[in-house]
Amino acid sequence: MDCDDLDFCPLQVGSPAPKFKCEAFFEDKFLNISLEDYKGRWVVLFFYPLDFTFVCPTEIMEFNKHAEDFHKENAQLLGISVDSVFSHQAWGKELGKLNFPLLSDMTKEVSMNYGVLLEDKGIALRGTFIIDHEGVLRASTVHDLPVGRSVQETLRVLHALQTGDLCPVGWEKGGKTLGKA
Numbered sequence: 001m002d003c004d005d006l007d008f009c010p011l012q013v014g015s016p017a018p019k020f021k022c023e024a025f026f027e028d029k030f031l032n033i034s035l036e037d038y039k040g041r042w043v044v045l046f047f048y049p050l051d052f053t054f055v056c057p058t059e060i061m062e063f064n065k066h067a068e069d070f071h072k073e074n075a076q077l078l079g080i081s082v083d084s085v086f087s088h089q090a091w092g093k094e095l096g097k098l099n100f101p102l103l104s105d106m107t108k109e110v111s112m113n114y115g116v117l118l119e120d121k122g123i124a125l126r127g128t129f130i131i132d133h134e135g136v137l138r139a140s141t142v143h144d145l146p147v148g149r150s151v152q153e154t155l156r157v158l159h160a161l162q163t164g165d166l167c168p169v170g171w172e173k174g175g176k177t178l179g180k181a
Contacts, residue, residue, distance in 0.1 A: 011115045017137040018113035025088035026101035033101055042075035043131040047116050047124040051083045051091040055148045062151045067099035069155055080105050082123055116142055128154055
């Protein structure tokens with residue numbers, strides 16, 4: 001899709017993922033992280049509404065529980081919300097050690113570029129985006145605020161995309177595919 005003549009380029013699977021550079025909190029440090037930092041790796045970018053809420057910690061801890069599974073697949077988990085890195089730092093003291101960075105989107109630019117910003121509330125929906133090793137958006141799933149996502153399904157879809165094959169409904173890693181896409 002060529003968006004040069006448009007005021008807004010809609011996010012579309014199969015197109016380059018919107019680039020970003022954000023402050024982040026990881027391993028007791030403040031860092032600057034960009035999508036470009038992960039060139040050659042897959043990225044699972046997941047938006048969540050806010051630190052210190054009800055559903056969000058259940059998702060963060062489930063992603064954390066499976067962080068090694070994503071790592072084994074050459075995929076980097078990146079959590080992102082509109083909170084500050086200082087909020088992430090304080091929340092991290094409650095959550096415990098996280099095995100992936102939490103990015104700060106205080107400008108809300110990244111949330112807007114990925115189409116998950118609820119402008120009237122100033123927070124992001126629960127969006128999950130799988131970006132391949134070349135920076136192409138390969139999967140997009142967005143949930144409303146009260147519904148947590150399935151980390152197992154995100155991992156299953158990542159595995160399926162990495163095969164490069166046609167994968168039938170319910171396909172699991174190691175299962176028979178339908179051949180090349």
